[in-house]
Amino acid sequence: MKDVKLLTPVVAPFAPFLIAPDDKILLMGSCFTEHIGTRLMQSGFVTMSNPYGITYNPLSMADAMLRGLDCKELEETDLVQRDGLWHSWHHHGAFSHADKSECLTACHESLVRFHAFLDGCDVVMLTFGSAWHYCLATSGMVVNNCHKVPSSSFTKQMASVDQTVTAWMPVMKRLLAMGKRVVLTVSPVRHGAYGAHGNQVGKAVLLLAIDQLLAAFADEGSRLYYFPAYEIMMDELRDYRFYADDMLHPSSLAVEIIWRRFQSALMSQQTADACDLREQELRRSAHRPIHSSGNP
Secondary structure, three states, X not given: OOOOOOOOOOOOOOOOOOOOOOOEEEEEEOHHHHHHHHHHHHOOOEEEEOOOOOOOOHHHHHHHHHHHHHOOOOOHXXXXXXXXXXXXXXXXXXXXXXXXXXXXXXXXXXXXXXXXXHHHOOEEEEEEOOOEEEEXXXXXXXXXXXXXXXXXXXXXXXXXXXXXXXXXXXXXXXHHHOOOEEEXXXXXXXXXXXXXXXXXXXXXXXHHHHHHHHHHOHHHHHHEEEOOHHHHHHHHOOOHHHEOOOOOOEOHHHHHHHHHHHHHHHOOHHHHHHHHHHHHXXXXXXXXXXXXXXXX
16 A cells, blocks of 8 residues: 655755764754754854844845954944934844944944854854845845834835845855855745735745856855755655744644754764754753752
């Protein structure tokens, strides 16, 4: 009797390199980056995740990487005042402050840490979220965070494949020239604000751009890898039981499955086993007994 298949398995090919326990790993990108970054940190890896805060679009990500590589400080034109706070167009609201100089200082201190970590890290993992982004209507500058500024201040645009590749070519050249191993991936999180079709088009741009980058740096293939997180979610875990309550983000089970595929593709069995052991130890240490010792 022929077996009934209830899903279409997506094979994540083995990477041309492995992540070792002593590797330092920089992660940047969408909120899915936070999931993988947390699992790596809990597994004992030295990591830095999203030094500017979550970054969804590839143009802001490229700008952030260049600023980190060059240790390029913000200028006052990179700030906006809103609701009594100064905000950076490139940073999460956690960097905002009532005092302009304090906001700039917080952003600069993060930049210095980012630059140092980027210089010394071994692996860079980049997770593109969506090609959709917002630009200031007055200057055309791409913003990473709108900080609840009225929508009339922005124009919504979608980066083209050529724009995305052009933005990332110099970044990739520099990362690979520094000897970094680079993991590229597309976030499995759906962006409902752009509609079903708009979300798919935004993802398609990223997939095509990544394909072009992989082809452009084919000679560096031993240090460059695409991990199919998006494909695993869309093609294998398409059932809504694998989604969180908002029906857009992967559920904890889906994250666990994708994490296991990530381990299989990028870690030796010994490293993966060590990760699991470390996570078990963390769970045990976080467990607090209901009753103190000696009491019933």
